Amino acid sequence: MVQTSVIGCGNMGSALIKGLWRAGNHTVVACDLDPDALESVADYVDRTTSDVSEAAESDVVIVAVKPDIVGAVLDDLDLTPEQTLLSIAAGVSTDYVDARTDANVVRIMPNLAAETRDMAAAVTAEGVTDEVRTLLDDVGEFAEIDERQMDIATAVNGSGPAFVFYLIQAMAEAGVEGGLDEAHAETLAAQTFKGAAETVLRSDRDIEDLIDAVCSPNGTTIEGMDVLWDSDAKANVAEAVAAAEERSAELAAEFNDE
Numbered sequence: 001m002v003q004t005s006v007i008g009c010g011n012m013g014s015a016l017i018k019g020l021w022r023a024g025n026h027t028v029v030a031c032d033l034d035p036d037a038l039e040s041v042a043d044y045v046d047r048t049t050s051d052v053s054e055a056a057e058s059d060v061v062i063v064a065v066k067p068d069i070v071g072a073v074l075d076d077l078d079l080t081p082e083q084t085l086l087s088i089a090a091g092v093s094t095d096y097v098d099a100r101t102d103a104n105v106v107r108i109m110p111n112l113a114a115e116t117r118d119m120a121a122a123v124t125a126e127g128v129t130d131e132v133r134t135l136l137d138d139v140g141e142f143a144e145i146d147e148r149q150m151d152i153a154t155a156v157n158g159s160g161p162a163f164v165f166y167l168i169q170a171m172a173e174a175g176v177e178g179g180l181d182e183a184h185a186e187t188l189a190a191q192t193f194k195g196a197a198e199t200v201l202r203s204d205r206d207i208e209d210l211i212d213a214v215c216s217p218n219g220t221t222i223e224g225m226d227v228l229w230d231s232d233a234k235a236n237v238a239e240a241v242a243a244a245e246e247r248s249a250e251l252a253a254e255f256n257d258e
């Protein structure tokens with residue numbers, strides 16, 4: 001069985017760990033300097049350690065620390081060309097990582113839904129191996145992209161869950177405003193997003209067609225859609241994505257220069 005280490009067991013590292021645990025066919029070593037972070041993932045891994053050199057013994061090493069810590073972690077990691085290093089930090093280029101390790105480097109932009117094995121990930125096609133594809137398949141879906149598309153992918157699928165959480169919250173709050181209790185409103189809103197997303201993924205129909213399918217003639221939905229079509233809702237979402245993309249590009253400038 002392939003052994004995977006996750007260095008950095010914060011929000012994203014722990015989501016990956018839990019997703020791999022749910023997949024049931026992974027041996028995982030968790031590494032973090034913070035004992036509380038290790039404690040929070042202890043039930044989902046084979047071993048925990050605060051020693052990076054112990055984490056370096058795995059076939060696949062996922063570096064899940066903040067972008068500005070990546071360089072320091074790589075300096076402490078002694079890997080061979082037979083090992084694969086998965087780099088998930090926003091803005092940190094493959095070249096930056098390549099320059100600091102002998103391992104095969106694959107850059108990935110994952111997202112928080114790895115925890116439930118519903119991750120949407122973007123992976124740079126260069127360097128990607130079947131081993132990596134299998135790992136990503138086990139925690140969700142992935143698209144192989146050109147590294148030049150990584151900033152926009154970071155905004156769409158990396159940051160995207162936060163934007164969608166916000167929209168679910170908006171829908172739930174509107175439900176509460178209309179008289180639903182909070183728990184019902186949140187469940188109905190979240191399940192509606194999940195069902196709509198599944199429908200887009202599984203249906204042969206395009207999104208315009210699906211909107212039409214909900215809008216019964218002289219019914220309720222078209223009244224709401226008219227409000228959305230006349231609003232700046234789409235432009236606001238586009239602006240949020242553009243702001244995240246711009247920040248990813250700023251980080252990329254910082255972590256490309258060395």
Ligand SMILES: NC(=O)C1=CN([C@@H]2O[C@H](COP(=O)(O)OP(=O)(O)OC[C@H]3O[C@@H](n4cnc5c(N)ncnc54)[C@H](OP(=O)(O)O)[C@@H]3O)[C@@H](O)[C@H]2O)C=CC1
Binds near residue numbers: 159
């Ligand atoms: N959060 C997300 O949804 C996503 C994050 N990412 C990327 O994942 C990376 C991690 O982000 P996120 O999980 O949010 O960050 P967190 O701060 O939640 O997690 C980082 C973890 O790494 C630990 N850490 C710091 N230094 C070391 C070290 N030298 N060795 C081992 N562990 C260390 C931190 O401990 P301490 O807190 O004590 O410093 C913390 O537990 C980032 O590069 C980010 O760009 C990518 C996609 C989505």
Ligand SMILES: O=C(O)[C@@H]1CCC=N1
Binds near residue numbers: 090154158159
């Ligand atoms: O906000 C961030 O920088 C990270 C990268 C994508 C999602 N979270």
